[in-house]
Amino acid sequence: DGGITQSPKYLFRKEGQNVTLSCEQNLNHDAMYWYRQDPGQGLRLIYYSQIVNDFQKGDIAEGYSVSREKKESFPLTVTSAQKNPTAFYLCASGGGSEQYFGPGTRLTVT
Amino acid sequence: AQSVTQPDIHITVSEGASLELRCNYSYGATPYLFWYVQSPGQGLQLLLKYFSGDTLVQGIKGFEAEFKRSQSSFNLRKPSVHWSDAAEYFCAVVLSGGYNKLIFGAGTRLAVHP
Numbered sequence: 001d002g003g004i005t006q007s008p009k010y011l012f013r014k015e016g017q018n019v020t021l022s023c024e025q026n027l028n029h030d031a032m033y034w035y036r037q038d039p040g041q042g043l044r045l046i047y048y049s050q051i052v053n054d055f056q057k058g059d060i061a062e063g064y065s066v067s068r069e070k071k072e073s074f075p076l077t078v079t080s081a082q083k084n085p086t087a088f089y090l091c092a093s094g095g096g097s098e099q100y101f102g103p104g105t106r107l108t109v110t
Numbered sequence: 111a112q113s114v115t116q117p118d119i120h121i122t123v124s125e126g127a128s129l130e131l132r133c134n135y136s137y138g139a140t141p142y143l144f145w146y147v148q149s150p151g152q153g154l155q156l157l158l159k160y161f162s163g164d165t166l167v168q169g170i171k172g173f174e175a176e177f178k179r180s181q182s183s184f185n186l187r188k189p190s191v192h193w194s195d196a197a198e199y200f201c202a203v204v205l206s207g208g209y210n211k212l213i214f215g216a217g218t219r220l221a222v223h224p
Contacts, residue, residue, distance in 0.1 A: 004153075031210065040119070042200060042214035043154075058211075090153055097142045097161070097210050101153040 003027070004102035006091050011107045013085075021076045021105045023091030031094040032074035036060060036087045037104075043090065049074055078107060085109045112137045114201055116215035123191050124223045131186040131218050133201030141203040143184040144212070145175055148198045157199075160184060171195070196222045 004025045013019045025032065031050050035043040045058030049068040063082025068074055074093075078085045086109050092099040115134045123129055135141060142161050146154040158169025165177040175186045184201060201215040 006153075033212075040216060042114075042216045043212075044214075045211060048211070092154075094210055097204050098144075098156065098159065099210070099212055100156070101146075103153045104151070106151070 004091060004093055004100060006089075006102040006105050009103065009105060011105055013107070013109050015109055016080045017109075018077055018079050019085075019107065019109075021078065021089055021091075021107070023074045023076065023102060024072055025074075025091075025093040025100075025102075026072060027093055027095065027100065028071070029093035029095045029100075030071070031099075032068070033092040033094065033099060034058075034064070034066065034074070034076045035090045035092065037090060038087050046076065046089075078109075112141075112203070112205055112213055114203055114213050114215040116199075116201055116218050118218045119216070120219050120221065122221040122223060125193050126190050129186075129188045129191045129195070129220070131199050131201075131220070133184045133186065133215060134182050135184065135201075135203050135213075136182065137203060137205075140177075140179060141205065143175075143177060144202045144204070145169065145173070145184075145186050146200045146202060147171075148200065148217075150197075154200065157186070191220075191222055193222045193224060196220055 007022045033048045034046040047066045049055035065077045090104045091102040113136045144159045145157040198217045202212045205211045
């Protein structure tokens with residue numbers, strides 16, 4: 001069954017801790033993306049990767065880091081430097097101009 | 111700067127009524143256009159897309175959208191809404207220039223009354 005998986009679905013952390021969100025795809029897509037979603041603001045691009053071992057900052061990369069060591073995987077780390085990390089995080093992968101989204105991870109930091 | 115505007119934050123319709131969700135974009139050339147749907151707490155599902163050709167495109171779940179170049183619009187329509195259509199709908203455009211960056215509108219939340 002082809003698709004994108006994100007784990008966990010819900011994540012709770014204390015302020016000051018780094019946390020890593022998982023994203024895996026078996027669609028054989030070269031490109032992968034991380035978005036943040038806040039109520040009333042649509043989706044905003046955090047990081048993207050067009051190919052293994054390469055990634056670029058999106059519009060709101062501050063306080064986040066990524067790696068792309070394998071084609072299938074694009075983990076996102078939310079660092080303690082991110083001032084407002086509580087949000088819904090969506091991972092996507094792309095073939096051509098279309099993007100396909102995972103189910104998302106809701107991160108709550110208290 | 112390129113942007114996507116969805117003027118309606120919330121829309122409520124009765125089950126069986128017709129639906130039109132508005133989307134306008136600000137972009138120098140004709141972009142690639144998309145509509146996505148999101149159920150609460152879920153990821154986004156692609157409803158339909160426009161790249162070129164026929165300006166009326168058909169999608170899944172009985173949705174269609176019409177691209178109007180003169181109005182820079184890509185409105186989503188459905189002739190008869192079902193209760194299961196209640197969700198949030200996002201219009202998006204692809205910004206060309208080296209990678210396929212999606213620019214999203216803020217979304218329209220659809221409620222369906224029985």
